Amino acid sequence: MLSDNRSVTNAPNETPMQKKGRFFRRSLIMVIIIASLPGLFIGTGIYFVGSEQIANETNRLHQQQVEQTQKSIDDQLFGLESSLSHWAFDPQFDDKLKKLDFVYGYSQVHDIFKTLLVMKQLNPLIDKVTLYLKDPYPLLFTEEGYYPLNPTQQPKFDALIKQPYQAMWSNFTGDEEEQEQADQSSNLSLIHKIPGGSPRPFGVFLVTVNAAKLKEAVTILTPHNEGTSFLIQGSGQWIAPFGQGGAGHELDEALRKHVLQDGGNQEHFMFSWGKEKYSVSSVTLNRLGTDWIYVSATPLTALTGPLVFISRVIIGFSCFGILLAVVLSWFASRRLYQPVERLVQLLGGRNDSAHLEAGDEFEMIETVWNRVTRESQTLQTRLESQLPQVRQGFLMQLSQGYLYYLSEADLQEQMANLGWEVRDHQFTMIFMQLLGFSSLEGRFSEGDEVLVTFAAANIVQELASGAFEQADSINFQNLTIGLLIGTPASEPPERTRERIHALLQDMTYRLNLLLHLRVAIGLGQPVAQIKEIPAMMEETRQVLRFRDLQEHNQILDLDEWVSESEKSSEYPFHLEKEVLHGIRMGQEEETTAALSRFLHELRMNAGKELWVQQGMLHLLASVLRAIMQMGTSLYSLYEGVNLYDQLCQIKEPEEIEKWFLARVIHPFLRETRRKQDIYLQQAVDRIVTVIHEKYMEELSLESIAEAEHMSSYVLSRMFKQLVGINFIDYLTEIRLAKAKELLRSTDMKLNEVAERVGYQHSYFSRIFKKNVGMTPSKYRDNAKE
Numbered sequence: 001m002l003s004d005n006r007s008v009t010n011a012p013n014e015t016p017m018q019k020k021g022r023f024f025r026r027s028l029i030m031v032i033i034i035a036s037l038p039g040l041f042i043g044t045g046i047y048f049v050g051s052e053q054i055a056n057e058t059n060r061l062h063q064q065q066v067e068q069t070q071k072s073i074d075d076q077l078f079g080l081e082s083s084l085s086h087w088a089f090d091p092q093f094d095d096k097l098k099k100l101d102f103v104y105g106y107s108q109v110h111d112i113f114k115t116l117l118v119m120k121q122l123n124p125l126i127d128k129v130t131l132y133l134k135d136p137y138p139l140l141f142t143e144e145g146y147y148p149l150n151p152t153q154q155p156k157f158d159a160l161i162k163q164p165y166q167a168m169w170s171n172f173t174g175d176e177e178e179q180e181q182a183d184q185s186s187n188l189s190l191i192h193k194i195p196g197g198s199p200r201p202f203g204v205f206l207v208t209v210n211a212a213k214l215k216e217a218v219t220i221l222t223p224h225n226e227g228t229s230f231l232i233q234g235s236g237q238w239i240a241p242f243g244q245g246g247a248g249h250e251l252d253e254a255l256r257k258h259v260l261q262d263g264g265n266q267e268h269f270m271f272s273w274g275k276e277k278y279s280v281s282s283v284t285l286n287r288l289g290t291d292w293i294y295v296s297a298t299p300l301t302a303l304t305g306p307l308v309f310i311s312r313v314i315i316g317f318s319c320f321g322i323l324l325a326v327v328l329s330w331f332a333s334r335r336l337y338q339p340v341e342r343l344v345q346l347l348g349g350r351n352d353s354a355h356l357e358a359g360d361e362f363e364m365i366e367t368v369w370n371r372v373t374r375e376s377q378t379l380q381t382r383l384e385s386q387l388p389q390v391r392q393g394f395l396m397q398l399s400q401g402y403l404y405y406l407s408e409a410d411l412q413e414q415m416a417n418l419g420w421e422v423r424d425h426q427f428t429m430i431f432m433q434l435l436g437f438s439s440l441e442g443r444f445s446e447g448d449e450v451l452v453t454f455a456a457a458n459i460v461q462e463l464a465s466g467a468f469e470q471a472d473s474i475n476f477q478n479l480t481i482g483l484l485i486g487t488p489a490s491e492p493p494e495r496t497r498e499r500i501h502a503l504l505q506d507m508t509y510r511l512n513l514l515l516h517l518r519v520a521i522g523l524g525q526p527v528a529q530i531k532e533i534p535a536m537m538e539e540t541r542q543v544l545r546f547r548d549l550q551e552h553n554q555i556l557d558l559d560e561w562v563s564e565s566e567k568s569s570e571y572p573f574h575l576e577k578e579v580l581h582g583i584r585m586g587q588e589e590e591t592t593a594a595l596s597r598f599l600h601e602l603r604m605n606a607g608k609e610l611w612v613q614q615g616m617l618h619l620l621a622s623v624l625r626a627i628m629q630m631g632t633s634l635y636s637l638y639e640g641v642n643l644y645d646q647l648c649q650i651k652e653p654e655e656i657e658k659w660f661l662a663r664v665i666h667p668f669l670r671e672t673r674r675k676q677d678i679y680l681q682q683a684v685d686r687i688v689t690v691i692h693e694k695y696m697e698e699l700s701l702e703s704i705a706e707a708e709h710m711s712s713y714v715l716s717r718m719f720k721q722l723v724g725i726n727f728i729d730y731l732t733e734i735r736l737a738k739a740k741e742l743l744r745s746t747d748m749k750l751n752e753v754a755e756r757v758g759y760q761h762s763y764f765s766r767i768f769k770k771n772v773g774m775t776p777s778k779y780r781d782n783a784k785e
């Protein structure tokens with residue numbers, strides 16, 4: 001068929017069709033071009049119009065960020081100055097220090113050390129804190145101890161005391177080795193005389209600034225490998241950063257000279273260097289009577305580069321889209337137009353050119369559609385005349401279970417289409433068997449069963465339609481007839497049953513009278529869902545097997561053939577699932593409660609000893625099957641005992657429950673807990689091994705738990721239960737034991753010992769003293785004695 005369509009398309013007599021196809025191609029080209037133009041306009045607008053505005057706005061935002069950074073640096077330095085001034089005026093450092101006995105005044109000396117340590121920790125910019133006392137004799141205090149000054153150092157510290165200012169910034173650090181090895185510009189210290197405000201000071205606080213922290217604060221706005229940020233004094237001397245902002249960096253030197261020549265008056269300006277243009281911000285900071293200048297420069301390409309790149313990409317893609325649209329539209333249009341062309345050929349035919357003369361192919365499709373609609377209406381009228389046969393065929397398939405694949409909603413929709421009212425209705429299935437056909441010699445010949453069944457089905461249909469609004473007979477053509485009756489769900493069941501029985505009595509009488517046939521009728525129970533009709537049909541068919549052969553006519557009501565004991569003998573499957581779930585989860589209390597509820601409901605439903613035993617035997621089989629599925633051997637667990645035989649010997653429900661718990665459930669739960677304990681002990685043993693082998697590494701409860709595929713809470717509780725102490729305390733004991741060994745047997749420095757056992761130096765000293773009762777150095781001294 002596809003080849004036929006292609007031959008028609010390429011034939012000369014189809015030229016008008018091809019001309020009409022051009023409209024589709026032109027439309028497609030226009031759509032693709034229109035779709036590409038917005039991107040082209042947007043990209044061009046961004047590139048030529050928005051770039052400058054966005055660059056200015058970006059520059060303004062950058063200036064704001066610089067001002068915020070300057071304020072942050074100013075606040076940090078001010079906080080450092082304020083803190084040091086506070087300690088300088090503290091009574092702890094007044095004139096009483098001149099009379100302090102540094103040999104026997106251990107408590108006061110210890111307080112000085114603690115104060116120096118606290119001062120260092122108060123501000124992240126502080127690298128170290130030093131206290132110099134000239135009286136009663138020259139001493140230098142650090143966090144690690146105090147020592148007298150050598151003759152070459154003392155004049156330098158005395159010169160600080162003689163300075164006219166109480167507080168000042170200086171390049172002097174107090175450490176002679178550092179001062180000689182480091183570049184002078186890399187040393188920055190804050191100095192304050194003590195006592196604060198005294199006309200006769202006898203010492204100074206010297207706070208050395210952490211160069212890395214200050215560099216980090218100064219260069220926070222510097223993009224990676226682009227631009228620069230630095231801090232200089234008003235005289236031009238470098239403050240930070242010390243490694244980058246030296247004379248070796250040409251951009252920094254050029255900016256420094258420009259700022260110094262201008263006197264720091266330009267806060268924001270553009271600076272050209274090489275082929276790059278920079279946005280520069282300059283801010284002056286006043287620090288204890290001296291001016292510092294903070295300078296930050298960022299290349300404009302770092303700010304506007306992504307925007308320009310995206311604009312160019314948009315323009316490029318838009319141009320490429322237009323070109324691609326022009327080139328491919330013709331090929332795409334032929335491909336897309338093929339379904340329309342095939343539809344025209346199917347609807348109009350090769351010689352149906354009259355439709356095309358009136359307009360294009362779409363008008364032709366509309367004309368054919370109208371014609372098809374009229375034909376459809378005609379077919380609908382014919383279908384309605386055949387509706388009884390269609391209903392008969394549908395009910396035949398439904399009653400025999402051939403429509404099992406349809407959902408309840410689909411079945412309701414189909415029955416509604418066939419004229420049934422299914423909403424808030426219930427359905428009753430009736431099965432009839434015609435008897436005595438073989439005794440009707442002379443009236444019917446062999447092979448007339450179909451004819452007799454047809455006549456009987458018509459009688460049944462006529463009588464049922466007169467008694468009920470919804471009733472359809474089903475002719476099985478083998479002397480059996482089905483009858484489906486639909487009644488409102490609001491009608492009382494007794495009233496419905498009474499009406500059905502009256503109808504069946506009338507049918508029996510008419511069939512006896514007109515056809516001289518006996519009738520056996522099976523009356524099913526009403527159902528609310530259509531999917532239940534096949535099952536009910538089978539039940540009504542089976543109930544006829546209990547008819548009395550001596551009776552003339554019989555109506556067997558399915559309700560009357562279900563004994564009371566069978567109605568009440570319902571097995572509690574939902575409680576069986578609860579028992580099995582508790583066993584699988586190893587929950588003893590939940591399993592016991594579910595078993596009790598199961599046995600109670602079984603007793604309430606059955607009320608007989610035999611059914612209770614049968615129900616418990618069924619539960620026992622389900623439990624044993626679940627245990628086997630979990631990988632447990634029944635023979636080893638129950639030692640080969642015949643549990644079914646033991647259960648059959650127990651008569652009382654209470655004894656059954658006790659036996660079930662003691663002989664079936666509890667042994668399995670004990671075995672499960674035993675396996676879990678072995679697994680947990682193995683896990684703890686592995687963790688202890690890891691601690692002994694990797695105590696020097698960074699170990700945490702969370703990382704160990706993740707490696708063992710368990711939660712940190714379960715691991716912590718399990719470790720303390722099996723080892724006796726928690727995870728952190730055990731790790732600390734192992735590390736400190738190794739540290740003691742290294743302190744006794746080696747001459748390693750304390751920081752090396754700390755790193756060897758997995759601690760930082762400052763934390764190692766605190767944790768060692770907390771657990772051992774003395775410092776590491778004291779422990780080493782005692783061990784050597």
